[in-house]
Amino acid sequence: MQRLRIKRPSASMTVAFVALLAALTGTSVALPGKNTVTSGDIKNSQVKTADIRNNGIRGRDIKRNTVKGSDVDEKSLGTVPVAGSSAFDEKATVVGLGAAFVPVASANITVPAAGSRVIATGSAELINGNVGACRILLSGVVSLEYEATLTAANQQSIAVTFARTLPAGVHAVQLQCSAIAGAVAKEDASVAAWSVGA
Numbered sequence: 001m002q003r004l005r006i007k008r009p010s011a012s013m014t015v016a017f018v019a020l021l022a023a024l025t026g027t028s029v030a031l032p033g034k035n036t037v038t039s040g041d042i043k044n045s046q047v048k049t050a051d052i053r054n055n056g057i058r059g060r061d062i063k064r065n066t067v068k069g070s071d072v073d074e075k076s077l078g079t080v081p082v083a084g085s086s087a088f089d090e091k092a093t094v095v096g097l098g099a100a101f102v103p104v105a106s107a108n109i110t111v112p113a114a115g116s117r118v119i120a121t122g123s124a125e126l127i128n129g130n131v132g133a134c135r136i137l138l139s140g141v142v143s144l145e146y147e148a149t150l151t152a153a154n155q156q157s158i159a160v161t162f163a164r165t166l167p168a169g170v171h172a173v174q175l176q177c178s179a180i181a182g183a184v185a186k187e188d189a190s191v192a193a194w195s196v197g198a
Helices: 009-027
Strands: 086-091 103-113 116-127 133-137 146-149 155-166 169-181 185-196
Touching: 103 116, 103 185, 116 133, 116 169, 133 155, 146 155, 155 169, 169 185
Parallel strands: none
Antiparallel strands: 086 103, 086 185, 103 169, 116 155, 116 185, 133 146, 133 169
16 A cells, blocks of 8 residues: 655645635734723724714813804703893983982893892092092992092092892992082993893
8 A cells, every 4th residue: 555645835835825814714903801992993083973872972072162053952951041131321411419419320220030240330520529429329229438539620530339139120220429528510420230140
């Protein structure tokens, strides 16, 4: 009986066998553990909606100033806080002042929500006297009184600011002035108020 003699494969046969083995088994790389996919493991622009868990992206995961109005479902938003309201009045007529405080400018402000902060400011130019004073009356409560001594030019401006937390509704705001010494008159006056949401 003759013995079968096995020849060694040639170099080209070895290369062909390795290529066939790679083609049949494929090439893959295992990731280093569970839930450890990093951005280096993902081909650019290949993550789709189906790949992301609902509510899986948080605000801090999104680059600033990239979400536009068309990207937001308005029905999903809560109530926007009340921005507030404002009121203004000015008077440019000369009015003589006595010892009692009298309104020299007034307005009504509508406060849209309970607990809103109302800021009122007013200014008046006083003439023809020695000493005058002004204050703000906001919904029945007066601010501190601010005095001014008239200058050698016989005129002086007084500015007053006052703030309160008020309930919803319409509230009166007045700039009031009086003469403390001499025959003081009011020349120009204005009052303004703003409400800031609760």
